[in-house]
Amino acid sequence: MERNALAERVAVATVEAFKEERAGIELMDCIFPYDPQVSFETTKYPGVIILRSRLSPFEIISILRKCFVSLTHKVVPIQKWAKASIEEIVEACIEIAKISIPKNSTFKVECGKRGRIIKSRSAIERAVGRKIIEEIGCKVSMENPEYIVAIEVIGKIAGVCIAPKSMIWRRENHFRLPLY
Numbered sequence: 001m002e003r004n005a006l007a008e009r010v011a012v013a014t015v016e017a018f019k020e021e022r023a024g025i026e027l028m029d030c031i032f033p034y035d036p037q038v039s040f041e042t043t044k045y046p047g048v049i050i051l052r053s054r055l056s057p058f059e060i061i062s063i064l065r066k067c068f069v070s071l072t073h074k075v076v077p078i079q080k081w082a083k084a085s086i087e088e089i090v091e092a093c094i095e096i097a098k099i100s101i102p103k104n105s106t107f108k109v110e111c112g113k114r115g116r117i118i119k120s121r122s123a124i125e126r127a128v129g130r131k132i133i134e135e136i137g138c139k140v141s142m143e144n145p146e147y148i149v150a151i152e153v154i155g156k157i158a159g160v161c162i163a164p165k166s167m168i169w170r171r172e173n174h175f176r177l178p179l180y
Contacts, residue, residue, distance in 0.1 A: 009050050009081070010057040012152040012159050013040075014074040014112065017047035023071035024049050030067035031060060043154055045114040050154070051075070057161065064169050075169040076112075076150045078159035084117040086127050092160045093128045093149055097136050100162040106141035107132060107162075108148055115155040124151060 015023035024040035031038040031053060038053045053060060057077025064075055082092040101107060109129045113121040128149055132138050138147075148168050152159040161168070 008052045008054070009041075009159070010053050010055065010078055011051040011060050012076045012078060012112075012154065013049045013051060013072050015047055015049055016071045016073075019071050020047070020049050023069070024051075026069045026071055027051060027064070027075075030069065031055070031063055034059070034063055043114070045154060048114055048154060058163070058167055061167050061169050069171070072169075073171050076152050076159065077161050077163065077167060078152070079162065080160045082158050082160060084115070084153050084156050084158045086118065086124055089124055089151060089153075089158050089160065090127050090131050092158075093151070093162065094131055094135055096160060096162045097132050097138075097149070101132070101136055101138055101147050103137040105138050105147055106145045107138050108140065108142055108145035108165075109151070110148060110168075111151040111153065113153045115153065117156055118153050118158075121153070124153070 013027060020042045028038050035053045035055050040049045040051050042049050061077050079096050080092045082088040109125040111121040111124045118124060129140055145165060147162060148165045150161045150168055
């Protein structure tokens with residue numbers, strides 16, 4: 001993939017499987033007033049689409065917080081793309097962590113894996129977690145982390161994001177209906 005094409009891919013969305021086209025249009029409807037050139041691409045993996053926009057990944061999340069979408073489960077803003085290898089993913093995570101996570105903060109690593117290039121998502125989570133503890137001096141908190149290290153492996157590429165947990169958009173965090 002070309003460098004510019006990767007730079008415009010700003011978010012990975014996990015959506016209802018086999019409803020990728022409708023989910024992509026629904027997401028585009030939210031973003032279009034802010035970026036008329038927004039687009040999405042489906043992947044060969046059911047339930048995974050990639051959003052393209054000239055907006056920053058975190059602007060996309062801020063926009064989605066104000067919008068109702070029914071077919072999307074999770075949207076991860078992507079700060080950096082890497083080749084799908086544990087070494088390159090760890091390197092990308094450390095590069096972002098050095099500027100994103102203050103020392104002594106708490107974090108959690110979450111990895112979504114599609115494809116067979118990487119054998120184990122837990123191996124990625126452990127390798128990234130160990131390196132962040134060693135190099136940054138942070139602590140793991142599975143229950144209530146301040147930061148989420150989100151890794152989305154899609155075939156031969158991996159998108160990485162390190163952000164406060166509120167910047168990973170999840171439908172259940174935004175649209176809970178009261179049960180009466």
